[in-house]
Amino acid sequence: xxxxxxxxxxxxxxxxxxxxxxxxxxxxxxxxxxxxxxxxxxxxxxxxxxxxxxxxxxxxxxxxxxxxxxxxxxxxxxxxxxxxxxxxxxxxxxxxxxxxxxxxxxxxxxxxxxxxxxxxxxxxxxxxxxxxxxxxxxxxxxxxxxxxxxxxxxxxxxxxxxxxxxxxxxxxxxxxxxxxxxxxxxxxxxxxxxxxxxxxxxxxxxxxxxxxxxxxxxxxxxxxxxxxxxxxxxxxxxxxxxxxxxxxxxxxxxxxxxxxxxxxxxxxxxxxxxxxxxxxxxxxxxxxxxxxxxxxxxxxxxxxxxxxxxxxxxxxxxxxxxxxxxxxxxxxxxxxxxxx
Numbered sequence: 001x002x003x004x005x006x007x008x009x010x011x012x013x014x015x016x017x018x019x020x021x022x023x024x025x026x027x028x029x030x031x032x033x034x035x036x037x038x039x040x041x042x043x044x045x046x047x048x049x050x051x052x053x054x055x056x057x058x059x060x061x062x063x064x065x066x067x068x069x070x071x072x073x074x075x076x077x078x079x080x081x082x083x084x085x086x087x088x089x090x091x092x093x094x095x096x097x098x099x100x101x102x103x104x105x106x107x108x109x110x111x112x113x114x115x116x117x118x119x120x121x122x123x124x125x126x127x128x129x130x131x132x133x134x135x136x137x138x139x140x141x142x143x144x145x146x147x148x149x150x151x152x153x154x155x156x157x158x159x160x161x162x163x164x165x166x167x168x169x170x171x172x173x174x175x176x177x178x179x180x181x182x183x184x185x186x187x188x189x190x191x192x193x194x195x196x197x198x199x200x201x202x203x204x205x206x207x208x209x210x211x212x213x214x215x216x217x218x219x220x221x222x223x224x225x226x227x228x229x230x231x232x233x234x235x236x237x238x239x240x241x242x243x244x245x246x247x248x249x250x251x252x253x254x255x256x257x258x259x260x261x262x263x264x265x266x267x268x269x270x271x272x273x274x275x276x277x278x279x280x281x282x283x284x285x286x287x288x289x290x291x292x293x294x295x296x297x298x299x300x301x302x303x304x305x306x307x308x309x310x311x312x313x314x315x316x317x318x319x320x321x322x323x324x325x326x327x328x329x330x331x332x333x334x335x336x337x338x339x340x
Contacts, residue, residue, distance in 0.1 A: 002081040002303060005034040005074055005104075007095060009042035011174045012109055013086035019295045020084070021060065030299050034078045036068040043067040071095060075102040082302060084295075085109060086136075088175060089190065090183040093118040096133070100125040105132040105302050107295070111193040112316045114185060115324060116340075119317035126313060134298045134308055135316040137197045141297060142290030144266045145198060147283050148257060151264070152202050157275065158260025160203070160235050165195035168242040169251035171217060179220040186221020188213060188330070189323055192241035194253075196326065197319040199229055199237055201311075205318055206230050206237070208338045213330030216244045227326050230336065 004020055006013055020032050035043050044062050068074040075083075075098070083099040085092065086109040093113045099106050106126070112135045113119045126133035139145045152160060169191075171179070178184040188211075199206070206229035213222035223244050229237040245252075257264045262275040264283075271283040286293070294311075301308045322339050329337040 002030045002299060003034075003079060004030055004032045004082050004084065005036065005078055005080045006032065006084045006086070007036045007071055007074070007099075008086035008109075009035055009037040009039075009045075010086065013037070013042075013084075014045070015291055016084050016086055016107075016109075016295060017060065018058070019292045020299075021058065022292065023296060023299060025058075028296070028299055029303055030082075032065060034066040034068060034074050034080065035062075036071055036074045038069050040067075040069055043069075071098060075099065075104075080104050082107065082299070088177040088183055089185060090114055090177070093121055096122050097125040100129045100131050100133065103129060103131070105298075107134045107136060107298050109136040110138070110197070110316075111135075111185070111189050111323070112313070112320050114189070116317060116321050119313070119320050123313045123317065132298070132302055132307065133313050134294075134301075134311055135313065136291075136294060137194070137201075137311055137316055137319065138290035138294050139194050139198050140201055140290070140311045141293035143285040143288070143293075144271050144283075145255075145290070146293075147271055147285060148255065148264060148266070149202055151259070157262035159233070160257060160259055162236040162258045163199070163202070163238070163255065164257075165198055165239040165255045166241070167191060167195060167251075167253035168240075168245045168249070170246045170249060171223075171243055179217055181219060181221035184221070185323075186215070186223060187241050187243040188222040188225050188327055191243055192225050192227075192239065192326075193319060193323055195239040195241065196227070196322050197316065198255075199239065200315065200319045200322055203229075203231060203235070203237065205322060205339050207232060208336045209322065209325050209329050210334050210336045211326040211329040212334045213327075222327070222330055225326065225330065227329075229322075 211227040214224040216223040224242045265272045274280040325337045
């Protein structure tokens with residue numbers, strides 16, 4: 001049995017908790033034993049929502065967990081196998097290293113860290129302690145994106161000739177830190193990193209990027225970003241993010257991909273496949289969100305003592321390097337910046 005401790009019980013922390021509890025109900029060898037948050041109210045399920053519906057129909061009995069407001073105290077008092085970290089981005093490096101050094105495996109929410117140097121420190125700690133580190137880039141486990149990755153890898157419709165990814169929604173309100181550039185990195189690092197990571201996962205690092213960004217919310221960083229990714233084979237790849245779509249807009253994510261012999265359209269709910277030589281159809285996809293498959297994969301990997309190949313720390317670090325180049329390009333009003 002793997003004992004789980006969760007650090008951070010905001011919107012995403014509660015989402016992770018619900019998925020661990022679901023795995024418990026399904027008979028997985030896991031049990032959530034401890035919760036930690038500096039805000040004691042969140043340890044009882046209080047707190048705001050996020051930009052996507054993730055809640056479960058099952059009520060949570062918060063009385064069954066040991067509760068802490070100190071990470072050190074939780075690590076010292078509990079016999080844990082896995083710690084799941086859903087804290088503000090600027091805390092990812094230090095708390096991840098603290099947990100790895102205590103001898104537990106770590107799932108840390110995206111983005112990996114504020115910069116590549118912090119990522120290096122996290123990877124080094126995982127390797128030094130012989131523990132698994134998974135970064136919660138959930139699109140690598142999201143059915144619509146897994147389907148796309150399988151088509152790219154298999155070459156069923158030939159090579160990709162163009163790709164566009166997008167996401168947008170209202171200005172986040174689940175914590176004041178997220179709108180502070182030095183703590184959250186703006187929409188560029190907090191939200192756009194999903195699509196940059198997908199580009200990296202599907203096609204590898206681009207040679208260079210060109211980004212146009214705009215700051216709307218004072219002090220938050222880039223709130224609207226549009227990026228072009230340059231590849232040696234000439235495919236046209238772009239992405240766009242905007243978290244200033246307020247009012248009744250809600251949340252939207254999707255992609256449009258063209259291959260040599262067909263194309264795909266994902267509108268956030270369904271993937272339409274359009275072969276060049278036949279009738280279009282909707283792909284058959286698993287119904288659950290990527291959060292569930294991500295956590296399930298991590299639990300199974302730890303239980304089986306094997307790494308998760310879909311999202312290695314080195315790969316998610318590369319996504320941070322690409323985002324950093326995008327920021328440098330936006331600072332230069334779209335100049336092409338080489339990706340290290």
